[in-house]
Amino acid sequence: MTDVTALPAEALPDLWEHISGARWFAGKGRGGRVAAALLFGAVDPGAAHPVHHGLAQVRHDDGGGDTYQLLLSRRRGTDGPPAICPAPGGGRLCDAAEDSPALAAWARALLGQGEETAAGPGEGWRIERFRRAPSPVRAAHRLSAEQSNTTVVAECDGEDAVMIKLFRRLEPGENLDITTCAELNRAGVAAIPTLYAAVHADITVSWSTLGPTDLVMATGRFPDASDGWRLVRSRAAEGRDVSSEMAELGRALAVVHAAMADRFGTSILDGDQVAARMTGELDDAVAAAPALATHREALAAVFDRLRGRSLVAHRVHGDFHLGQTLSTPAGWRIIDFEGEPLRSAAERRSPDSPWRDVAGMTRSLSYAASDAPGPADAGRREWLERARAAFLAGYGHRDDAVLRAYEANKAVYETVYETLNRPGWVGIPLGAITAMCSGAAALLPDTAERKDR
Incomplete structure (x- = not known):
């Protein structure tokens, strides 16, 4: 992959504190550390507070390990959420899920209108758009009732909204939520969400054997639910x-x-x-x-x-x-x-x-x-x-x-x-x-x- 930065060793303990305390962390009770972490290029480099996807390699005390996806906003100055760790090149990296202005810009970039397939922030990334999403995105916030993943609510004009799910513990291959929703949409099943977009990537870093995997999916929100x-x-x-x-x-x-x-x-x-x-x-x-x-x-x-x-x-x-x-x-x-x-x-x-x-x-x-x-x-x-x-x-x-x-x-x-x-x-x-x-x-x-x- 191109446009990838390895985070320095001194940042890894802070990343471990952030990951191990998150609701979506699947390794509670196992102990461990972050052995390595990568930061991909910004999804929208021109944004005021650029958002980066990242990968963290977690090694548990019992010998097991997982790869987790991070969503980090780059901030300079003292405004916005607190720092997780220093950002390469200056500033600080924050939890983008707690950074509403950064989240809104990220959502706009993912849901951009036009081509069915768009490039992502690195070689091997692909944003697949199944159907046109509501637009424009005017605000975004993290859904509080999260568990094993993180869901962002992207509020659009009128009453429309898009639910963007960020998969946290990454696994190789197609994500079941994406493939199931896509197929049941084609079958005309009303009881499941409408799939707007998905993000795929070929994770080929030295310490990961993930290969092609899914990172994000975006679906419609059911009104008055x-x-x-x-x-x-x-x-x-x-x-x-x-x-x-x-x-x-x-x-x-x-x-x-x-x-x-x-x-x-x-x-x-x-x-x-x-x-x-x-x-x-x-x-x-x-x-x-x-x-x-x-x-x-x-x-x-x-x-x-x-x-x-x-x-x-x-x-x-x-x-x-x-x-x-x-x-x-x-x-x-x-x-x-x-x-x-x-x-x-x-x-x-x-x-x-x-x-x-x-x-x-x-x-x-x-x-x-x-x-x-x-x-x-x-x-x-x-x-x-x-x-x-x-x-x-x-x-x-x-x-x-x-x-x-x-x-x-x-x-x-x-x-x-x-x-x-x-x-x-x-x-x-x-x-x-x-x-x-x-x-x-x-x-x-x-x-x-x-x-x-």
């Missing part, structure tokens, strides 16, 4: 029935699944292999979250019910929960098709049973009920059972043994995630696992230590 998690959690707190909404969401997921099967094709999973994989994941999870150890045999028995079965598989969402949904006047909308952030790229790209997504939502409803500060536990269980039944009815026929295995697998994943990221929430998946292993119908713990989101 309400975050699915906040909406359903608030109704759980009030004890308000959500059966009609959950039935509608189940139908929306069924439409998306049907289109995925049609556009990407189907295959068959061997139930013995799925059970073995889930049991292997359980054993890995016990090492990361020892509280699972007492449930190991009972959970393995739940997975063993898949043996001897053949499961239809196709591309799925892979990380489906209320936080990946939006309620709009036109119906439910489904976003973020990258899959579970702790799974490898190969796992997330592989076909899976659609019951993984169904189980993701039933587990999310359990979270909404558990976290609701209003009704007593008995009321929460009743609310959850109604919501869960309505969602499953909307989705269509179910196989309880397969669904329960995927619910258990998801709860194991959640236990590891909460142990590493939100220890105060770990009682929610552990309580559900206790219920599953005891044969109880409810998937809600009797008691759980809960903290505000």
Whole structure:
């Protein structure tokens, strides 16, 4: 690549402090350092506060490592956000996600009208524009509800806006969110975002084996949308029935699944292999979250019910929960098709049973009920059972043994995630696992230590 600057060794500890403290950092609890970092040329060199994409090579204490993408604005003087580290050639590098004027200029450059494909800030970069985006961009800000990536809201004239997602932990190959949205747009599925643009690059630096990878995607914003998690959690707190909404969401997921099967094709999973994989994941999870150890045999028995079965598989969402949904006047909308952030790229790209997504939502409803500060536990269980039944009815026929295995697998994943990221929430998946292993119908713990989101 051309127009690339290696950041000096004295800047790397400051970059590690910035990366390791970010919500999108996937290596929490592993320790580590930034071993190397690169800064690419500015996306719009003529901007008052130029924005640079960067790469950081993170090495963990356990021997593993990842490559993270940075978005850095170059500032001179004392105005703007605080410095992360000095900038090569003078000034300071700041977190561009906290630098609204710089973000707006960056968004304008990415969404520029005209050619379908434009050059990026270095050799091997490509900005692919699928359709004309709203314009002009008048302001931009980071979306506060971020998790494994960073989303920038680019406000355009009128009520239009574009959501620009910056992928943080980079992986080789096509990004599932981009390819899925592009294909389902072509199929005319209304429940998913409109894809405007994507940024691709061939990462060929000496310490990275990424090769071609995706860096950014830009999609439309749904007007008058309400975050699915906040909406359903608030109704759980009030004890308000959500059966009609959950039935509608189940139908929306069924439409998306049907289109995925049609556009990407189907295959068959061997139930013995799925059970073995889930049991292997359980054993890995016990090492990361020892509280699972007492449930190991009972959970393995739940997975063993898949043996001897053949499961239809196709591309799925892979990380489906209320936080990946939006309620709009036109119906439910489904976003973020990258899959579970702790799974490898190969796992997330592989076909899976659609019951993984169904189980993701039933587990999310359990979270909404558990976290609701209003009704007593008995009321929460009743609310959850109604919501869960309505969602499953909307989705269509179910196989309880397969669904329960995927619910258990998801709860194991959640236990590891909460142990590493939100220890105060770990009682929610552990309580559900206790219920599953005891044969109880409810998937809600009797008691759980809960903290505000």
